[in-house]
Amino acid sequence: xxxxxxxxxxxxxxxxxxxxxxxxxxxxxxxxxxxxxxxxxxxxxxxxxxxxxxxxxxxxxxxxxxxxxxxxxxxxxxxxxxxxxxxxxxxxxxxxxxxxxxxxxxxxxxxxxxxxxxxxxxxxxxxxxxxxxxxxxxxxxxxxxxxxxxxxxxxxxxxxxxxxxxxxxxxxxxxxxxxxxxxxxxxxxxxxxxxxxxxxxxxxxxxxxxxxxxxxxxxxxxxxxxxxxxxxxxxxxxxxxxxxxxxxxxxxxxxxxxxxxxxxxxxxxxxxxxxxxxxxxxxxxxxxxxxxxxxxxxxxxxxxxxxxxxxxxxxxxxxxxxxxxxxxxxxxxxx
Numbered sequence: 001x002x003x004x005x006x007x008x009x010x011x012x013x014x015x016x017x018x019x020x021x022x023x024x025x026x027x028x029x030x031x032x033x034x035x036x037x038x039x040x041x042x043x044x045x046x047x048x049x050x051x052x053x054x055x056x057x058x059x060x061x062x063x064x065x066x067x068x069x070x071x072x073x074x075x076x077x078x079x080x081x082x083x084x085x086x087x088x089x090x091x092x093x094x095x096x097x098x099x100x101x102x103x104x105x106x107x108x109x110x111x112x113x114x115x116x117x118x119x120x121x122x123x124x125x126x127x128x129x130x131x132x133x134x135x136x137x138x139x140x141x142x143x144x145x146x147x148x149x150x151x152x153x154x155x156x157x158x159x160x161x162x163x164x165x166x167x168x169x170x171x172x173x174x175x176x177x178x179x180x181x182x183x184x185x186x187x188x189x190x191x192x193x194x195x196x197x198x199x200x201x202x203x204x205x206x207x208x209x210x211x212x213x214x215x216x217x218x219x220x221x222x223x224x225x226x227x228x229x230x231x232x233x234x235x236x237x238x239x240x241x242x243x244x245x246x247x248x249x250x251x252x253x254x255x256x257x258x259x260x261x262x263x264x265x266x267x268x269x270x271x272x273x274x275x276x277x278x279x280x281x282x283x284x285x286x287x288x289x290x291x292x293x294x295x296x297x298x299x300x301x302x303x304x305x306x307x308x309x310x311x312x313x314x315x316x317x318x319x320x321x322x323x324x325x326x327x328x329x330x331x332x333x334x335x
Contacts, residue, residue: 003041003053010041010053020044025084025109028092037087038065042072043079070141071100071121077147081335083116084109099136103335117335127295131319134328140298148302151333154326155316159255159272163191165219171211173222173229176236178211180204180220192257192274207260208233209248243320247289250325261286265307286313292321305330
């Protein structure tokens, strides 16, 4: 059968509906015929199920429409995995801006109105707005045309590590940390604040984030108060300190204990439950703090995900806005 390109779609005449839509879920019906997205037409040309589009075979068609090549590769892969796939076109499927495909559950087609995945296609060199993710699978096409699927969502963050800390803990600012010389035992033991200066010593070293949080809550007293700690923090790492402090406070308010994620290349590792440090389990999340408007390359996102997966944790991005923190979770996906 032959196709004809008109208004950005490929039209196939009589019997096209039965052959392509009814039997295999390609395109959308138009009378006895069917209209195809160019990517669907390319796939039918690739399979040999469509003879030509305006006389052009697959090679010529892709050469004339080279902007669809990355999406074609993803579409082809998903079809080969046994899914019916619908291009996210206006009037076909109503999906968020930036979604390229709707993948239907195995056994379902476009006529069922069901969704297994929403897929956004990007090349490995394309910067991605992190805030735009969360409701789609990111399909990354690398320079060798290999595909990586990254599942993104917006998780609920919470735990039950809420310690009622006593006030009037004395501390001293020393460089880029604070020292509590005689802290209550529960501050470290059950709150998991700081690290002992020495295994057999009562003194406790606090990061500037921990110190600022405790001072703001009226627990820790240092010369100059919370303002002095935050000023020290900003002198050490600039505006990044303020974003990290916002996320630290939010995590603690959610009942989650954040600790440094430096060894894992992240801002924090987190614990949902801390009853006592002597009975501490594995941390669950790695958290990277970003500005709400941040963009990242797919390569950097994939590196974060691989690192987290390698240490059996989930990668979460904390997007810090003017007065809120949004969470984005990212993990590898095999459709």
